[in-house]
Structures are given as structure tokens and as C-alpha cells.
Amino acid sequence: MASQSRRTPLERVEYVLIVSTLLLLVVFTVQPLLNLLALSFSDPSKVAGFSGLSIIPDGFSPDVWALLLQHPNVQRGIFNSIWMTATSVVIGVLGTALMAWGLSRPGLPGRRVIFILVLVTIVFEPGIIPDYFLMKRMGLLNTPWSVIMYKAISAWYLIILVRFFEEIPRELLEAAELDGANPFQTFFLVVLPLAKSALATIALFYLVLHWNEFFRAMIYLNDQSKWPLQVVLRQFVIEGDKIAIVGANNANNNIGIAQINIRALKAGMILITILPILAIYPLILKFFTKGTMSGALKG
Structure with missing residues (x-):
């Protein structure tokens, strides 16, 4: 926290941009994997309408x-x-x-x-x-x-x-x-x-x-x-x-x-x-x- 207080306004903006960019990259990388995982565990009868953006299984089935x-x-x-x-x-x-x-x-x-x-x-x-x-x-x-x-x-x-x-x-x-x-x-x-x-x-x-x-x-x-x-x-x-x-x-x-x-x-x-x-x-x-x-x- 002390190091953040010593940053100049420009450095703070750069820090926010870097962290935001990295978080976006993490989301874009992890989301497809979570989508595949949720799809594989979804109820077979509900898979046909499963969204490509969803990360939560629609129902649950380990079949x-x-x-x-x-x-x-x-x-x-x-x-x-x-x-x-x-x-x-x-x-x-x-x-x-x-x-x-x-x-x-x-x-x-x-x-x-x-x-x-x-x-x-x-x-x-x-x-x-x-x-x-x-x-x-x-x-x-x-x-x-x-x-x-x-x-x-x-x-x-x-x-x-x-x-x-x-x-x-x-x-x-x-x-x-x-x-x-x-x-x-x-x-x-x-x-x-x-x-x-x-x-x-x-x-x-x-x-x-x-x-x-x-x-x-x-x-x-x-x-x-x-x-x-x-x-x-x-x-x-x-x-x-x-x-x-x-x-x-x-x-x-x-x-x-x-x-x-x-x-x-x-x-x-x-x-x-x-x-x-x-x-x-x-x-x-x-x-x-x-x-x-x-x-x-x-x-």
C-alpha cells in the first residue's frame, strides 16, 4: 500500500491499464475452458441449447x-x-x-x-x-x-x-x-x-x-x-x-x-x-x- 501511495498519477493510470489488460487476458483464456467443463457436466437433454458463454452447467450429469x-x-x-x-x-x-x-x-x-x-x-x-x-x-x-x-x-x-x-x-x-x-x-x-x-x-x-x-x-x-x-x-x-x-x-x-x-x-x-x-x-x-x-x- 505504501508503494502505491508513492506512485505518480501517470504511474497509477499505467498500473490500472496493465492490471485490467491482464485480467481481460485471463478471462478470455479461462472462459472457454470453463465453458467446456460446464458443457460436459450439463444434463444431456439441455445441451442442445447450451450457450457458448455460459460457465455454469445446465443441470448436472456425469454421464x-x-x-x-x-x-x-x-x-x-x-x-x-x-x-x-x-x-x-x-x-x-x-x-x-x-x-x-x-x-x-x-x-x-x-x-x-x-x-x-x-x-x-x-x-x-x-x-x-x-x-x-x-x-x-x-x-x-x-x-x-x-x-x-x-x-x-x-x-x-x-x-x-x-x-x-x-x-x-x-x-x-x-x-x-x-x-x-x-x-x-x-x-x-x-x-x-x-x-x-x-x-x-x-x-x-x-x-x-x-x-x-x-x-x-x-x-x-x-x-x-x-x-x-x-x-x-x-x-x-x-x-x-x-x-x-x-x-x-x-x-x-x-x-x-x-x-x-x-x-x-x-x-x-x-x-x-x-x-x-x-x-x-x-x-x-x-x-x-x-x-x-x-x-x-x-x-
């Missing part, structure tokens, strides 16, 4: 969520997405960190050539056809590894991490060497703890990249039991394959097709793919505000 969460295609899609995304993030973060640490060392032989080759992959990114034949020759088609290994190490994220590692003070590395640490101990016990904020950022990038992947999964995976959730979502929401969700599950749940509105089903399916990212993001956000050298000089 949509019961139908989706009990459907085998959705269950397999959730499991496949979680497994492939988690594996991709671990491989991506570890591989990017190892390669970035090597490229950040001035004494690496051929460092400039390797860095140029990395930049070439950004400018001349191969298309889907070379990728497809590469996966075929490696015997990875119709396996989850074809999706996991696609962009296992991103050149963009690699450059970000290289620049971060180059800012680590040389004195810290020399101190670790004097204490008898070998290169691997220095990397895992000194460098990685200092790079928590950067690694969290890279992990979030890989998480969003692989969680939202559907195009290559749709091409590489012919077996529907291996489809990630995004492909199931596209099949239902974009292609309008209602029978794939309702028909196969109708006998088990005693929910008639006429009782479930297609809009409510689409809303529930979209939320199932969005909520995991929204749940994980706050856990990673705390690392963004930490300084690069936080705790480096303690003890």
Missing part, C-alpha cells in the same frame, strides 16, 4: 465423463500418451543436456563444425517422407519408438541450453576438479543442479511438443491400440467418428446414443487432453523464477 473414461480407446490413449511423453521428455532432456554441455566446452574438437551441422538441421529440416523411410529402415514403424525418437533432441532447445551452460562460472568447474570430481561427476553433481531452471524450461517444451503430437503418430502407428490420446481426439472430434466412442461402449454402460449429445462428448474429450498439461505447468513454473546461480556459492 459424459463416465462414458469417456470407461471407454477402452480413451483409456489406452491416455496410457500411451503418458508413457510416450514421459519417455520422450527423459530422453530429450538428458540427451539435450549432454550434447549441450559438450558443445559449450571451448576445447571440444570440431566444435564449430558440429554447431554448424546443428544449425543446418534447423534451416533444412527433413520432410515427412524422408522421416517415414528412415523409421521404416530402422524397423520402428508401428511402434511407439517411432514417435518417441522423432525430435528426440531439438536443435532449438539445444542452442538454448548451450548458451545457458556457457554462462556457468569457470571457477565453479575448477573447484569441482580440485575436489577430485571427474567430468561425469562435474556434469551430474555440479552442472545439472545449477541448471534446474533451464532444464525445467526444456522439459516443459518437450512435454508440450510430445503430448500434442498427433500427425506423425497417425502416420507411423497403424495399430489403433498404440494410438496416443491426441490421435483418438482427432478421430472423434475432427473426423466426427461418434461410433468409435459411443457405439463400442454403449452396451457396457447402458447409455443410449440419443442420451449423449455430441457437443458434450467433444467438450469432455478436449478437456481430457488439456487438463494434464494444465496440472503439470504450475509444478514446473516455480523453477522459472529461480536465478541461474541460485545456491551455487553456498557452503
Whole structure:
């Protein structure tokens, strides 16, 4: 309150404009999600007239969520997405960190050539056809590894991490060497703890990249039991394959097709793919505000 009293009239106007703009952005961002949530929990008989601006369910019915969460295609899609995304993030973060640490060392032989080759992959990114034949020759088609290994190490994220590692003070590395640490101990016990904020950022990038992947999964995976959730979502929401969700599950749940509105089903399916990212993001956000050298000089 004391800081607000010291603001000039112009600063107060700027403060009000900034806060108002941010609040509007929050409303425009959150309202569609709340609308989808309310739509998915509304009474099926009242969904047809449900407004696109409403955030309160019209009646209450959990039938949509019961139908989706009990459907085998959705269950397999959730499991496949979680497994492939988690594996991709671990491989991506570890591989990017190892390669970035090597490229950040001035004494690496051929460092400039390797860095140029990395930049070439950004400018001349191969298309889907070379990728497809590469996966075929490696015997990875119709396996989850074809999706996991696609962009296992991103050149963009690699450059970000290289620049971060180059800012680590040389004195810290020399101190670790004097204490008898070998290169691997220095990397895992000194460098990685200092790079928590950067690694969290890279992990979030890989998480969003692989969680939202559907195009290559749709091409590489012919077996529907291996489809990630995004492909199931596209099949239902974009292609309008209602029978794939309702028909196969109708006998088990005693929910008639006429009782479930297609809009409510689409809303529930979209939320199932969005909520995991929204749940994980706050856990990673705390690392963004930490300084690069936080705790480096303690003890």
C-alpha cells in the first residue's frame, strides 16, 4: 500500500491499464475452458441449447465423463500418451543436456563444425517422407519408438541450453576438479543442479511438443491400440467418428446414443487432453523464477 501511495498519477493510470489488460487476458483464456467443463457436466437433454458463454452447467450429469473414461480407446490413449511423453521428455532432456554441455566446452574438437551441422538441421529440416523411410529402415514403424525418437533432441532447445551452460562460472568447474570430481561427476553433481531452471524450461517444451503430437503418430502407428490420446481426439472430434466412442461402449454402460449429445462428448474429450498439461505447468513454473546461480556459492 505504501508503494502505491508513492506512485505518480501517470504511474497509477499505467498500473490500472496493465492490471485490467491482464485480467481481460485471463478471462478470455479461462472462459472457454470453463465453458467446456460446464458443457460436459450439463444434463444431456439441455445441451442442445447450451450457450457458448455460459460457465455454469445446465443441470448436472456425469454421464459424459463416465462414458469417456470407461471407454477402452480413451483409456489406452491416455496410457500411451503418458508413457510416450514421459519417455520422450527423459530422453530429450538428458540427451539435450549432454550434447549441450559438450558443445559449450571451448576445447571440444570440431566444435564449430558440429554447431554448424546443428544449425543446418534447423534451416533444412527433413520432410515427412524422408522421416517415414528412415523409421521404416530402422524397423520402428508401428511402434511407439517411432514417435518417441522423432525430435528426440531439438536443435532449438539445444542452442538454448548451450548458451545457458556457457554462462556457468569457470571457477565453479575448477573447484569441482580440485575436489577430485571427474567430468561425469562435474556434469551430474555440479552442472545439472545449477541448471534446474533451464532444464525445467526444456522439459516443459518437450512435454508440450510430445503430448500434442498427433500427425506423425497417425502416420507411423497403424495399430489403433498404440494410438496416443491426441490421435483418438482427432478421430472423434475432427473426423466426427461418434461410433468409435459411443457405439463400442454403449452396451457396457447402458447409455443410449440419443442420451449423449455430441457437443458434450467433444467438450469432455478436449478437456481430457488439456487438463494434464494444465496440472503439470504450475509444478514446473516455480523453477522459472529461480536465478541461474541460485545456491551455487553456498557452503
